[in-house]
Amino acid sequence: MRPAVTHRPDARGRFGAFGGRFVPETVMAALDELEAAVEEAFADPTFAAEMEALHRDYVGRQTPLYLAERLTEDVGGAQIWLKREDLAHTGAHKINNAVGQALLARRLGKRRIVAETGAGQHGVATATVCARFGLEAVVYMGEEDMRRQRPNVVRMGLLGATLMPVTAGAGTLKDAMNEAIRDWIASVETTHYLIGSAAGPHPYPYLVRELQAVIGHEARAQMLERTGRLPDAVVACVGGGSNAIGLFHPFRDDDVRLVGVEAGGDGAALHAASIGGGRVSVLHGSRSYVLADEHGQVEETHSISAGLDYPGVGPEHAHLHETGRAEYVPESDDDALRAFHRLCLLEGIIPALESSHAIARAERVARELGPDGVVLVGLSGRGDKDVGSVIEREGHPLRAVEPNPEPEREVVQ
Numbered sequence: 001m002r003p004a005v006t007h008r009p010d011a012r013g014r015f016g017a018f019g020g021r022f023v024p025e026t027v028m029a030a031l032d033e034l035e036a037a038v039e040e041a042f043a044d045p046t047f048a049a050e051m052e053a054l055h056r057d058y059v060g061r062q063t064p065l066y067l068a069e070r071l072t073e074d075v076g077g078a079q080i081w082l083k084r085e086d087l088a089h090t091g092a093h094k095i096n097n098a099v100g101q102a103l104l105a106r107r108l109g110k111r112r113i114v115a116e117t118g119a120g121q122h123g124v125a126t127a128t129v130c131a132r133f134g135l136e137a138v139v140y141m142g143e144e145d146m147r148r149q150r151p152n153v154v155r156m157g158l159l160g161a162t163l164m165p166v167t168a169g170a171g172t173l174k175d176a177m178n179e180a181i182r183d184w185i186a187s188v189e190t191t192h193y194l195i196g197s198a199a200g201p202h203p204y205p206y207l208v209r210e211l212q213a214v215i216g217h218e219a220r221a222q223m224l225e226r227t228g229r230l231p232d233a234v235v236a237c238v239g240g241g242s243n244a245i246g247l248f249h250p251f252r253d254d255d256v257r258l259v260g261v262e263a264g265g266d267g268a269a270l271h272a273a274s275i276g277g278g279r280v281s282v283l284h285g286s287r288s289y290v291l292a293d294e295h296g297q298v299e300e301t302h303s304i305s306a307g308l309d310y311p312g313v314g315p316e317h318a319h320l321h322e323t324g325r326a327e328y329v330p331e332s333d334d335d336a337l338r339a340f341h342r343l344c345l346l347e348g349i350i351p352a353l354e355s356s357h358a359i360a361r362a363e364r365v366a367r368e369l370g371p372d373g374v375v376l377v378g379l380s381g382r383g384d385k386d387v388g389s390v391i392e393r394e395g396h397p398l399r400a401v402e403p404n405p406e407p408e409r410e411v412v413q
């Protein structure tokens, strides 16, 4: 029999068998302090009012719910609705979490912020809120990701963050996270660790979910208002799992399918599907599914999207998987790219490659459900940051504008 679903972490910070705190003693006190500040803030109407004002005036919430009419027609199945987190300030859902944690850091009296970043979206969101609140931002980023996500590296610089390049491992998100945690352990008295996803030790998975749940709360109300019903399925991409859990959570008690889409990479051994291809282990302070060998050695991942290139997944997703409340499926690099182009050409929206994985799966689900169905997709971010990766893989898209060669002239002596 499957275990029952729980939506509150227990006294040890676990969702069922997953989560908890696997950290050095020095960090334990800081996590206790953060947990107390979270409880206090969530019960404080002043915090709620500050969040609401920032959401409205700074982040640009609420974000629209958009019926993708031409995509729907082209797929020929259920209606496909997009929750437009790509239109939030800085171009992705990451800002929802960063704003909330910056307010918490201020409450804790911590003026130095460390963060890890993969695609650079969380680094940009962190640099943004640090500028806004006058905090010092130190962002760890793998060198391979710095190469893949050049525009975000420049943005972080403009916003005044200190960027720390990480050469260890494959130079991607896992390595950046290791370094950020190392920094935090050494500086915990003065520093808040602004983790970018619903992962890490308790209370982070719970905290980040609550800060991202604004996505699902808005989408659920908008859906009811626009269509008079709830969707049949809610689909979101899963890296660490923050945009997905934020979208899923408000639908937890509804008769709605929750579909998390992991990065399937090239479809062979190299992928980043932690639930689909991983095993239960401990990574970055909590127990969850991890892409690791039988000795617990973390494997190198691959995805075309830097934001999904993470060998772990937030513990609440592991729990939703084990209880059967949510399903987790992979989409490959190629299928995500196809969905990316279709959204560009059919809707005039350039989606993030991460979000393109969710679009690819939403098309399949829409076909399964047929024309009476309704699918809600989390469009977690915009694709401006990804155009370099797409060109690298497919060549330049602007073949039609190559200039005509100069007409040859006869040389008159």
Ligand SMILES: *Cc1c(COP(=O)(O)O)cnc(C)c1O
Residues within 6 Å of the ligand: 092, 093, 094, 119, 121, 122, 196, 197, 198, 237, 238, 239, 240, 241, 242, 243, 244, 307, 308, 352, 354, 355, 380, 381, 382
């Ligand atoms: C970071 C990122 C993701 C993956 O992170 P989650 O924590 O799984 O949401 C997905 N989409 C975009 C646009 C991102 O920037």
